[in-house]
Amino acid sequence: MFIFNVNPRHRLGQILSASLVGLSISVTSLMSLEVVPKVALADPQAASVNTKVNVPTTMRYSPFNTNRYLKVPPKFSISVYTRIPKARFMAVAPNGDLLVSQPNTGKVLIVRPNGSKDPIISNFVTGLRRPHDIVFHKINSTTYVYISETHQINRFTYTYGDRTAKNRQIVVSGLPDSSTSELKGAYGHELKNIALDSNHKLYVSIASTCNACVSDTVSNPKRGAIYQYNANGTNRRLFAQGLRNAEGLAFLPNTNDLWVVNNNRDNIRYPFKDSTGNYGKLIPSYVDNHPPEVFTRVRDAGNYGWPFCNSNPDTASGMNNMPFDRDYQYNSDGRVNCYAMDRITKGIQAHSAPLGLTFLQNTNFPGLYSNGVVVGLHGSWNRQKKTGYKVVYFPWNSTTKTPGNQMDLVSGWLVPGTEEVWGRPVDMAVDNQGNLFISDDYSGTIYKLSYKP
Numbered sequence: 001m002f003i004f005n006v007n008p009r010h011r012l013g014q015i016l017s018a019s020l021v022g023l024s025i026s027v028t029s030l031m032s033l034e035v036v037p038k039v040a041l042a043d044p045q046a047a048s049v050n051t052k053v054n055v056p057t058t059m060r061y062s063p064f065n066t067n068r069y070l071k072v073p074p075k076f077s078i079s080v081y082t083r084i085p086k087a088r089f090m091a092v093a094p095n096g097d098l099l100v101s102q103p104n105t106g107k108v109l110i111v112r113p114n115g116s117k118d119p120i121i122s123n124f125v126t127g128l129r130r131p132h133d134i135v136f137h138k139i140n141s142t143t144y145v146y147i148s149e150t151h152q153i154n155r156f157t158y159t160y161g162d163r164t165a166k167n168r169q170i171v172v173s174g175l176p177d178s179s180t181s182e183l184k185g186a187y188g189h190e191l192k193n194i195a196l197d198s199n200h201k202l203y204v205s206i207a208s209t210c211n212a213c214v215s216d217t218v219s220n221p222k223r224g225a226i227y228q229y230n231a232n233g234t235n236r237r238l239f240a241q242g243l244r245n246a247e248g249l250a251f252l253p254n255t256n257d258l259w260v261v262n263n264n265r266d267n268i269r270y271p272f273k274d275s276t277g278n279y280g281k282l283i284p285s286y287v288d289n290h291p292p293e294v295f296t297r298v299r300d301a302g303n304y305g306w307p308f309c310n311s312n313p314d315t316a317s318g319m320n321n322m323p324f325d326r327d328y329q330y331n332s333d334g335r336v337n338c339y340a341m342d343r344i345t346k347g348i349q350a351h352s353a354p355l356g357l358t359f360l361q362n363t364n365f366p367g368l369y370s371n372g373v374v375v376g377l378h379g380s381w382n383r384q385k386k387t388g389y390k391v392v393y394f395p396w397n398s399t400t401k402t403p404g405n406q407m408d409l410v411s412g413w414l415v416p417g418t419e420e421v422w423g424r425p426v427d428m429a430v431d432n433q434g435n436l437f438i439s440d441d442y443s444g445t446i447y448k449l450s451y452k453p
Contacts, residue, residue, distance in 0.1 A: 044369045044395060046407035047071040053447070054079035058118055063422040063443050070412040070447075077452050078410065081437060082111055082119045085444035089193075089356065090429040090437055091134040094143065095161050098429065098437060100446065101147070103130040103191060108147055110163060111446070125156070125165035129177070132191040133249075139200055139231060146202070148192035150177035153204060153233065171233030172204060176223060183209055189263075195249035197256045200231040205260070207245040212265045212307035214330060217241070224306050226260070226298060242304035242341065243294070248357025248375065248427075252401065261354035261375055262294035266382050268310060269328040280328050288383050292319060292347030293354050295375065295394075295403065302342040309338035311347060319347035346403050351380035352388035356427030356439075361396070364434035366451040371396045374409055376425040376438070389414035391425050391438060410438065410449060 051072050055064045059080050070078050088101045098111040098119075108131050110124040125131075129149040136158065137144050144155040145165070153172040156165040178187040189207035196202050208216045208224040216223035225241040226249070245263040252259060270278040270286050278286070291310035298304070305311065308331040309324035317323075324338035331338070348354055356376040360369060372395045379388035390411035394403035413423035424442035431437060436449040 042368065044372065044393065044407070045073040046393070047073055047390075047409055047411050049074055049076075050412070051076070051078055056080060056118060059083050068412075068422065070410055071408065072410055072449065075451060075453055076449055078447055078449050081446045081448040082121060083444055084109060084111075084121065084439075084446060086441045087426070087439040087444060087446055088191075088441055089133045089427045090439055090446075091136055091145070092429050092431050092437075093136065093145075093158070093162075096432045097161075097163075098431070098446070099124055099134050099145070100439065101131045101134055103132055106131065108134060108165070112163075122163065124163070125168075128154075130191060133193040135194055135196055137196040137200075137231070144231075146171075146194055146196065148194050148204070150187075150190045150192060151175050151179065153192070153194060153202070155231075169232075171202070171231070172229060172236075173233075175204070175206060176209075176219070176221065182219075189245045191247075193247050193249050195251060195258065196231060197251055197258070199256060202229040202231050202233070203227070203239060203249055203258060204229065205243070205246040205249055207243075207247075208306070211267065212244075212327070212330060214307065217307070226258075239300060240298045240302040240304065242302075242306045242309075243298070244306040246294075246298075247355045250357045250359055250373075253359050253361040255401070257401065258298045259357065259359075259373075260294070260296060260298055261348070261357045262296070262304070263353055264291045264293050264350065265307065265310070266351070271310070271325045271328045271332075280332075284384055287350075288385070289313065289350050292322070292344070292350050293352050294344050295348055295354065295357075296342075296345040297402075299342065303340070304344065305338065305341045308336035309341050311344045313347050321345065322347055346394070346406075348375070348377070348392075348406065349387050351383040353378035353380065356425075358428040358430070359396075360430065363430040364432060365430050365436060366434060369393065371398065373403060374428050374436070376427055378424050378426060379414065379421065386414055386419050386421070389421060389424060391428060410447075413440070413442075 050069050053068045086104045091099045100109045106128045107126045108124045112120045114120050133148045135146045143158045145158045146155045157167040177190040178185050187209045193205040204227050206223050224244050226239045228239040229236050243262045246260040248261040270283050273279045292313050311322040312325045321343045354375050355378050359373045375392050377388035380386050391409045392406050393409040423440045426439045426441050429437045438447040
């Protein structure tokens with residue numbers, strides 16, 4: 001069992017080293033040498049086993065007042081860890097506690113294990129304005145927990161085992177939200193997402209107010225953009241733009257390569273003057289698959305197209321490194337050069353609504369999957385046939401530092417045939433034991449995906 005809880009290549013190295021030093025090898029090590037290479041050379045398996053969700057008796061209210069099933073990979077189980085209405089983004093504290101944002105109540109909750117009993121839920125911090133993202137970050141000997149609000153970014157000092165937030169500092173203020181006078185109460189994507197790099201730089205996603213509009217590209221600060229600050233909130237500068245609603249922000253472990261997943265625009269009009277006669281029209285079959293959602297590396301000074309240029313998945317490269325088409329509504333004359341835009345690294349099915357982005361490297365998630373990344377697909381609203389409503393996995397190519405082919409890790413919140421939706425995954429976090437927590441703001445649930453060899 002131990003072998004599967006660490007990176008199998010690392011385990012094999014340990015065995016070989018021990019054998020060479022000692023000039024002898026135990027039966028256990030011989031068995032490991034025989035088994036581990038097969039594991040190391042194997043590929044992670046996609047969700048294929050329809051598995052009953054294990055639900056504690058105290059939590060069997062809707063939608064768990066009936067048996068529910070989710071599809072997971074072989075040798076995994078899934079259970080309900082706790083119930084939290086409108087649970088959004090999460091972070092595991094250094095001591096293993098789970099922090100969960102609850103924007104609708106203005107709270108960040110702390111969930112603590114309680115032996116065989118239900119976890120204990122209490123308030124970590126209250127009175128915030130729609131708190132969303134949560135990031136732990138250490139600077140010298142001080143550990144901070146950063147928490148975003150719609151109009152500002154806070155950080156609190158954290159001491160191992162803290163149950164409540166302490167020593168609040170507002171490091172960034174004045175961010176645009178629905179209270180901004182020019183917006184007159186209307187802001188479509190005012191929740192803020194954040195990340196910090198190893199150089200102690202803070203990145204803040206300021207999402208668009210609209211589906212597609214030019215006004216966001218000329219505002220101050222620009223919207224549909226990512227800004228960089230020092231960790232204490234000083235020295236704001238524009239880092240990248242053209243990202244309509246970058247929800248998941250994360251750094252590839254052991255690098256300062258920023259990656260994001262981004263919700264792309266809806267109701268795109270047909271952009272081609274071809275024999276179909278559909279130029280400029282709203283064609284549902286075209287809207288269904290265009291433009292793809294975005295999963296991309298974000299470079300300093302990059303521009304990713306929105307709202308002037310849209311990725312085209314209908315070429316030989318498919319969802320990889322897609323070329324851009326001019327947006328009919330905002331760039332039909334080509335005044336904005338789409339060839340100058342940064343191509344998207346990887347597309348995801350249009351309207352899937354990717355939210356959480358979690359790299360599994362440097363975690364205790366099972367070794368076969370540990371060189372990869374998971375994305376929560378919240379699900380579609382304007383597609384003829386619903387899509388998303390699952391957690392997907394991308395194996396990571398360590399040579400090219402790019403994601404491989406998408407596969408399902410957990411699915412089933414969208415029932416095939418009836419298209420009933422009973423859950424909408426948001427974010428993922430790995431605990432110290434290697435379990436994957438999954439938040440679901442539709443059913444109000446935190447799931448725990450566990451490997452069971």
